[in-house]
Amino acid sequence: MKPPKFKSTLVSTIAVIGLEVLASCSCTRSIEDEDEPELLEHRVEDCRRFCEVSASECGPNPEQFDVLTFDECVVECATPEGSLSWHWGHRSDTGEDECIAEWRTHADCLIAASCEQQQEYWLPTPGDPPLEDRVCWEERNARDLCAVPGRED
DSSP states (O other): OOOHHHHHHHHHHHHHHHHHHHHHOOOOOOOOHHOOOOOOOOHHHHHHHHHHHHTSSOOOOOSSSOOOHHHHHHHHHHHHTTTTTGGGGGTTTTEEESEEEEHHHHHHHHHOOOOOHHHHHHHHHHTSGGGGGSTTTTHHHHHHHHSSSTTTO
16 A cells, blocks of 8 residues: 655755754864964964063053954964064065064064063053154064065164
C-alpha cells in the first residue's frame, strides 16, 4: 500500500528543512571572520600597549577629536594599510617595517608619561610649551623622520 501523496510530501519537506537547519548550524564561519584584517604579529603587543594609553582618559578628548576606540586603534596600528602604519616605516614594496626601534621608543615614552603630560601631548593648548619642549617630542620626531619614505640616512 502506498502512503498518501500528502503525507510523503510533508515528510520530504520536513526532511529538507531538517537538513537545512543542520547545514546552517555546521557552518562556523561568519561574515565577520572574512572581514578580519591581517595583523602584523610583531606589532600587536606594542600596538595594544600604545592603544591602551591613547584610549584612556589621558588620551585625546573624543568630544574634540575623532578618536579611535581601543580595538580600532589596534587594527589601524597593527595592519600594513592602517592609518597608523606609516609610523612604523612600513615599506609596501618589501613588506618590512624599518622604524620598529623608533616606534617602540616613542610609544614607551608616552606610556611612561604622567596623565597630565599625555594630555598635553594629545591636546596641546596655546599656553603649553612649544612642541620641542613637550614630553616625547624628540622620540616622536625621530620616529617620524625615520618613517618618511625616501629619506636620506
